[in-house]
Amino acid sequence: MVVYKIVATEGVFTGALVDRADGFIHFSTAAQAPDTAAKWFAGRDDLTLAAVDAEALGEDLRWEQSRGGALFPHLYADLPMSAVVWSRPLKLGADGAHVFGSLEP
Numbered sequence: 001m002v003v004y005k006i007v008a009t010e011g012v013f014t015g016a017l018v019d020r021a022d023g024f025i026h027f028s029t030a031a032q033a034p035d036t037a038a039k040w041f042a043g044r045d046d047l048t049l050a051a052v053d054a055e056a057l058g059e060d061l062r063w064e065q066s067r068g069g070a071l072f073p074h075l076y077a078d079l080p081m082s083a084v085v086w087s088r089p090l091k092l093g094a095d096g097a098h099v100f101g102s103l104e105p
Contacts, residue, residue: 001054002085003027003073006037006047027052027073030103037098047090056083
């Protein structure tokens, strides 16, 4: 299984403000990622989508209730770069929504 992290495109990812405040790194499933982008990153064209191997995160990845009672993956550890399967720019479409394309690895 793969989980996804949307981050600002920068040289080093140290966790978003919300990650640091909450004490864990927020991830989304493929089905949740578009809503996450719309809710937290609307209008931003400076993003990267990272696909992360959930199994590689081990017991530090926990599935917890969040928006609307849905289970979201939360990582209670640093993100090892070796767990990143792929990453790519997450651009805006003509309609202003982020274009995810296929989320297959």
